[in-house]
Amino acid sequence: QVQLVESGGGVVQPGGSLRLSCAASGFTFSSYGMHWVRQAPGKGLEWVAFIRYDGSNKYYADSVKGRFTISRDNSKNTLYLQMNSLRAEDTAVYYCAKEPLAPGGAFDIWGQGTMVTVSS
């Protein structure tokens, strides 16, 4: 079945780096745009970044622009989020999500999330 599985979360000190991965299965990963969304403890959802199916276009939330980089490896069916210069306010569960085949749609499949904690 269609599935997204995130990994790579953990505890990191402020100013540190972390790379999240999202392994996709059950669909043709290379045909779909992908997003990262995060949720701080007890808070709402915040969109983080988007990458087009072929990696040709990327968009970022202002809160992470210049610090986070979204990328993908279609040969490995995997989405990535490289997070640098991490701050306490980046502490959150990070979800990957796919958009439907018609680009620019709602997020129809989500992973289970991976927790990132930025703390000294």
Place this chain on the structure above:
Amino acid sequence: AIWMTQSPSLLSASTGDRVTISCRMSQGISSYLAWYQQKPGKAPELLIYAASTLQSGVPSRFSGSGSGTDFTLTISCLQSEDFATYYCQQYYSFPITFGQGTRLEIK
């Protein structure tokens, strides 16, 4: 960025009730609006997209309406499994934004 005002933030209701949640945009977004349900410790799940289209597998007691700047999610005849947090989302333009969420609790 497009700002969203979702209301109410907390809604108390009983099984069998009909409830509505509203989402207002700072500018028109046509019908590029989705609704998600999230239960504690779980990822959000898509309920409605394009303002009023029910995602496959979602019960018909859920419905969405609106276009432009004002949107509504209605749940008719609440079931026990519907008590959760609901978010609206605009995907008309980047940055994509979510409403603040509505926690639906048992009265």
